[in-house]
Amino acid sequence: MRAIRKLVYKDFLVIIRDRGGLAMLFLMPMALVLIMTSLQDNTFKAINESGINLIILNNDPDSLGAAIEQEIVSSNFFNTHHSINGQKPTEQAIIDAVAAGKFQIGIVIPAAATQKIRERVSQNVALIFSGDSAQSLSQPDSITIMLYIDPATKNSLRSSLQGSIREYANRVESRIVLNELTREINTRFMMPVTNLNLIKQEMVTYQEVYVARGNKTVIPNSVQHNVPAWTLFAMFFIVIPFASAMIKEREDGSLARLLTMPCSYTSIMISKILVYLLVCMLQFALITLMGVYLFPMFGLPSLAVYGHLTGLTVMALAAALAAIGYGISVGTIARTHQQAAIFASISVVILAAIGGIWVPVFIMPPLFRKISVASPLNWGLNGFYDILVRNAHLADVIHYGVYMILFSLLCLLIALYYHKLRREYN
Amino acid sequence: MNGNNAIHIKDLTKYYRGNQEPAVDKVSMDVSDGQIFGLLGPNGAGKTTMIRILCGLLAPTGGTVTVGGYALDKDIHKIRRIIGVVPQEIALYPTLTADENLVVYGGICGLKKYELKEGINRWLSVFGLEKSRHQQVGRFSGGMKRRLNLIAGLLHNPQILFLDEPTVGVDVQSKNVIIENLMEINKFGTTIVYTSHYLEEAENLCSHLAIIDQGRIIARGTMNDIRKAHNTEARLEDIFLELTGKDLRD
Numbered sequence: 001m002r003a004i005r006k007l008v009y010k011d012f013l014v015i016i017r018d019r020g021g022l023a024m025l026f027l028m029p030m031a032l033v034l035i036m037t038s039l040q041d042n043t044f045k046a047i048n049e050s051g052i053n054l055i056i057l058n059n060d061p062d063s064l065g066a067a068i069e070q071e072i073v074s075s076n077f078f079n080t081h082h083s084i085n086g087q088k089p090t091e092q093a094i095i096d097a098v099a100a101g102k103f104q105i106g107i108v109i110p111a112a113a114t115q116k117i118r119e120r121v122s123q124n125v126a127l128i129f130s131g132d133s134a135q136s137l138s139q140p141d142s143i144t145i146m147l148y149i150d151p152a153t154k155n156s157l158r159s160s161l162q163g164s165i166r167e168y169a170n171r172v173e174s175r176i177v178l179n180e181l182t183r184e185i186n187t188r189f190m191m192p193v194t195n196l197n198l199i200k201q202e203m204v205t206y207q208e209v210y211v212a213r214g215n216k217t218v219i220p221n222s223v224q225h226n227v228p229a230w231t232l233f234a235m236f237f238i239v240i241p242f243a244s245a246m247i248k249e250r251e252d253g254s255l256a257r258l259l260t261m262p263c264s265y266t267s268i269m270i271s272k273i274l275v276y277l278l279v280c281m282l283q284f285a286l287i288t289l290m291g292v293y294l295f296p297m298f299g300l301p302s303l304a305v306y307g308h309l310t311g312l313t314v315m316a317l318a319a320a321l322a323a324i325g326y327g328i329s330v331g332t333i334a335r336t337h338q339q340a341a342i343f344a345s346i347s348v349v350i351l352a353a354i355g356g357i358w359v360p361v362f363i364m365p366p367l368f369r370k371i372s373v374a375s376p377l378n379w380g381l382n383g384f385y386d387i388l389v390r391n392a393h394l395a396d397v398i399h400y401g402v403y404m405i406l407f408s409l410l411c412l413l414i415a416l417y418y419h420k421l422r423r424e425y426n
Numbered sequence: 427m428n429g430n431n432a433i434h435i436k437d438l439t440k441y442y443r444g445n446q447e448p449a450v451d452k453v454s455m456d457v458s459d460g461q462i463f464g465l466l467g468p469n470g471a472g473k474t475t476m477i478r479i480l481c482g483l484l485a486p487t488g489g490t491v492t493v494g495g496y497a498l499d500k501d502i503h504k505i506r507r508i509i510g511v512v513p514q515e516i517a518l519y520p521t522l523t524a525d526e527n528l529v530v531y532g533g534i535c536g537l538k539k540y541e542l543k544e545g546i547n548r549w550l551s552v553f554g555l556e557k558s559r560h561q562q563v564g565r566f567s568g569g570m571k572r573r574l575n576l577i578a579g580l581l582h583n584p585q586i587l588f589l590d591e592p593t594v595g596v597d598v599q600s601k602n603v604i605i606e607n608l609m610e611i612n613k614f615g616t617t618i619v620y621t622s623h624y625l626e627e628a629e630n631l632c633s634h635l636a637i638i639d640q641g642r643i644i645a646r647g648t649m650n651d652i653r654k655a656h657n658t659e660a661r662l663e664d665i666f667l668e669l670t671g672k673d674l675r676d
């Protein structure tokens with residue numbers, strides 16, 4: 001115990017004396033979380049809040065053109081333009097502007113589109129009431145609304161826009177059908193009917209609710225999603241300074257000297273675990289405080305941690321142990337600083353990628369979805385998300401913590417075994 | 427204890443991974459309590475390997491070793507309590523002060539607070555480092571580091587002290603104070619096992635010597651024993667060259 005106390009004292013001094021390294025240990029992760037969250041938040045806003053530039057050329061001032069135009073403007077989805085350089089554009093000008101990337105989407109509504117619909121509907125309604133079943137209903141000339149799309153625009157956005165326009169067109173068409181039916185009924189029957197358009201058209205509506213455990217409603221935002229992900233990522237990057245510190249100690253002979261004294265490799269590792277655990281938890285505390293108090297100053301939502309601090313702390317502790325355990329194995333197995341730095345940084349990026357830090361696991365290909373369950377970052381991320389986004393309690397996520405602690409122990413065992421091999425076979 | 431032997435080695439062999447030739451080849455020898463034992467040899471002869479095995483840093487491929495009466499393969503934890511090691515490298519933490527380095531190493535070796543304080547004061551004074559005790563070791567000169575490296579190995583008054591080239595790269599003054607104090611420590615009963623390339627220094631310091639080459643002991647005994655065995659009154663350096671040859675070693 002005395003040896004471990006002295007080793008902790010030494011490791012603590014080594015860390016705090018390296019002021020540059022210390023600043024990087026705390027400031028870089030905070031900067032990473034702040035920058036990534038801000039970027040993701042802006043992307044989120046870009047998609048949801050008038051971030052996409054759309055140019056519309058409405059050659060049909062009647063119902064269809066007006067409806068589409070009004071729905072697009074009121075959707076708040078797009079930054080809608082009607083002119084290019086102050087001039088009403090031609091279709092070719094729209095094509096050129098979209099191709100040049102000035103607008104992400106261009107829409108051209110053909111002239112007299114509503115009138116064409118009206119004529120066809122009128123013919124068909126008249127046919128229906130004529131009682132002549134021999135004549136088939138006329139197929140209207142297709143009315144083509146042109147969508148010009150910047151190739152850089154996401155497929156999901158294109159599909160969503162097509163769906164919306166189809167919905168607006170259907171709505172206008174239904175309205176015209178009902179108007180024509182009303183007119184036809186009132187012409188043919190004694191008892192007039194009120195306009196059928198008064199019937200509420202949207203009988204089926206939907207309501208979107210983000211459900212969480214305990215019947216609570218949680219409104220997700222970019223902060224709740226990004227802070228846990230990038231905090232985990234930053235935490236795992238401690239593998240690099242950790243492994244480097246171990247290799248430095250080995251190279252300068254200090255480790256060998258320690259091993260000739262009454263302390264084992266395990267106690268040397270326990271000391272490092274304790275000191276770096278403190279570093280990781282301080283990182284976590286600073287990032288959490290930043291999320292709660294500093295983010296709003298940057299126009300970001302505040303990180304909502306109220307009621308979840310115990311769960312978050314336990315998950316952070318387990319994630320820190322996993323990161324440190326990984327660092328011990330890398331630091332023990334790598335022979336040089338270069339080996340450790342390259343392997344540690346790339347492997348952490350890979351673990352983060354397959355763990356779902358950048359891309360949600362559910363949209364990964366099936367193989368990667370299976371692999372992702374083997375990433376400690378995935379366990380940590382699931383734990384944090386369950387707590388922050390799905391309102392889970394510690395008991396609900398403790399299994400993720402256990403996985404991470406077991407991973408840490410496995411890494412420690414590998415390191416001890418490798419150390420033993422090195423002593424025997426070197 | 428194994429008689430009066432501080433160290434007993436029998437058929438000690440060490441092969442490094444991937445090497446066909448042994449680094450240490452069936453070496454048998456004893457170091458008695460209280461001796462200053464010089465282990466000499468050209469580069470790559472096997473000196474450092476032997477020291478690292480005796481300290482428990484490397485596992486031998488074959489043979490038996492006892493240190494302070496404890497079997498190396500069974501009682502390594504007990505051996506670590508009675509030995510002190512001064513490695514060839516400056517095994518100190520450069521961002522820690524001299525005091526802090528000694529508190530760490532002495533504390534790990536089990537010294538209590540007052541023992542640490544007393545020992546650190548004494549040895550820093552003996553080796554002329556008391557004025558620099560609160561200075562970070564990274565700012566020390568080579569000689570100061572070497573002296574502090576020595577203190578870190580002997581602070582806890584070990585029964586057996588292993589020194590691997592303790593005077594390499596230091597000025598004459600530092601070398602002198604190191605040698606004088608090693609002799610002083612030895613007077614209080616500490617057994618010293620010492621490797622060096624400085625043969626004159628070894629000749630003056632060591633009561634017993636072993637010359638090792640290609641993993642084998644090729645001469646051993648007191649200086650007089652070695653001279654008698656080779657029927658010469660020559661200096662140790664001449665005998666050494668005669669035994670190990672003049673070819674350059676890697």
